[in-house]
Amino acid sequence: MPPKVNKDKCDGCKAEHEPLCEQICPGDLMTLNPETKKAYCRSTRDCWDCMSCTKICPQGAIETRLSYQLGYYPAKLIPMMGTNKITWTCIDINGNVERFSFKTRNED
Numbered sequence: 074m075p076p077k078v079n080k081d082k083c084d085g086c087k088a089e090h091e092p093l094c095e096q097i098c099p100g101d102l103m104t105l106n107p108e109t110k111k112a113y114c115r116s117t118r119d120c121w122d123c124m125s126c127t128k129i130c131p132q133g134a135i136e137t138r139l140s141y142q143l144g145y146y147p148a149k150l151i152p153m154m155g156t157n158k159i160t161w162t163c164i165d166i167n168g169n170v171e172r173f174s175f176k177t178r179n180e181d
């Protein structure tokens with residue numbers, strides 16, 4: 074499922090010369106709404122769910138919703154990047170929460 078941006082959390086990456094989600098999307102799909110200065114995916118049908126934008130967002134503003142075959146709303150995956158690990162929070166359709174942590178390749 075394409076990324077969903079929480080407009081309350083997205084600050085448009087004001088401190089960056091270009092929003093991080095825009096920089097990292099391999100399909101050049103993420104961009105800022107010129108009026109609201111909030112990010113959105115401009116062509117959801119072209120998104121291949123790589124989740125790079127979700128992982129890089131410093132505000133945790135991008136959610137990946139799971140398809141209805143896997144859970145539908147409110148099921149979702151939320152990544153949290155740490156220095157040497159990434160933690161995925163998985164929320165299923167009943168609101169049950171599980172977390173999985175993995176070491177990243179950026180470890181020193």
Ligand code: SF4
Pocket residue numbers: 078082083084085086092093094095111112129130131132133134135
């Ligand atoms: S990376 Fe996050 S905070 Fe930055 S523009 Fe994208 S959604 Fe907004």
Ligand code: SF4
Pocket residue numbers: 075076097098099100101102103114119120121122123124125126127
């Ligand atoms: S999930 Fe991947 S392809 Fe889809 S908008 Fe985000 S970075 Fe781009």
